[in-house]
Amino acid sequence: MGRGIAIRFLDAGADVAVCCRHRPEALPAADGREALFLEADVRDPDQVAALVANVVERFGRLDIVVNNAGGSPRADAATASPRFSTSIVALNLLAPLHVAQAANAVMQGQDEGGAIVNIGSVSGLRPSPGTAAYGAAKAGLVNLTATLAVEWAPKVRVNCVSAGMVRTESSDLHYGDEAGIAAVAATVPLGRLAEPADVAEACVFLASRESSYVSGANLVLHGGGERPAFLDAASPNPS
Numbered sequence: 001m002g003r004g005i006a007i008r009f010l011d012a013g014a015d016v017a018v019c020c021r022h023r024p025e026a027l028p029a030a031d032g033r034e035a036l037f038l039e040a041d042v043r044d045p046d047q048v049a050a051l052v053a054n055v056v057e058r059f060g061r062l063d064i065v066v067n068n069a070g071g072s073p074r075a076d077a078a079t080a081s082p083r084f085s086t087s088i089v090a091l092n093l094l095a096p097l098h099v100a101q102a103a104n105a106v107m108q109g110q111d112e113g114g115a116i117v118n119i120g121s122v123s124g125l126r127p128s129p130g131t132a133a134y135g136a137a138k139a140g141l142v143n144l145t146a147t148l149a150v151e152w153a154p155k156v157r158v159n160c161v162s163a164g165m166v167r168t169e170s171s172d173l174h175y176g177d178e179a180g181i182a183a184v185a186a187t188v189p190l191g192r193l194a195e196p197a198d199v200a201e202a203c204v205f206l207a208s209r210e211s212s213y214v215s216g217a218n219l220v221l222h223g224g225g226e227r228p229a230f231l232d233a234a235s236p237n238p239s
Helices: 002-011 045-059 082-107 132-152 171-175 178-185 196-207 229-233
Strands: 016-020 035-039 064-067 114-121 156-163 218-221
Touching: 002 016, 002 064, 002 196, 016 045, 035 045, 045 082, 064 082, 064 196, 082 114, 082 132, 082 156, 114 132, 114 196, 132 156, 132 218, 156 196, 171 178, 196 218
Parallel strands: 016 035, 064 114, 114 156, 156 218
Antiparallel strands: none
């Protein structure tokens, strides 16, 4: 998803700084645009401060931040270790806060302010069995988004994209082979999993002038959601 978001912003005419723990393959850059790779662990506030300082030094300003780092392996809530749960919350809730704080400090001093987009998940909006700490952290991210939007207005807009199931190179870890992915996609009203480009388009919109009056919002991007389980279990009385 991060790669898709970065490519879409390059296509939209932005210079892009990509934060990564390990440098990925080069991104296709649009005419005259630059993709800068910076290594950092966004769970570490000191590394985040250095990351933002490097971006400002290189480009002279910071207009848009997309907090995309996140995720969680499956873990039974009954047996997940405290260390594991702490690490998941740190990555999915505290890290976006650290990045947003550092970015806001820069954006508040810019004439046009800036925009922050947090990448959430439908796991934060419904039960999240198998990823309890992750779901709870993403729920917190929605609240954090709304709170920061109030505190940092009018200079900085803060919004969230709560993504549903997205097809990535790691889809097989969650949904199985192609047949499994197709079976899962069939449960989505729009008949498919999201592509990274779908998430990227939402991010570009929330960062653009077209959304200049949108702040504190949570854009749910899930293809229509999930069919309620009771509909398949119920036997309605025809009378």
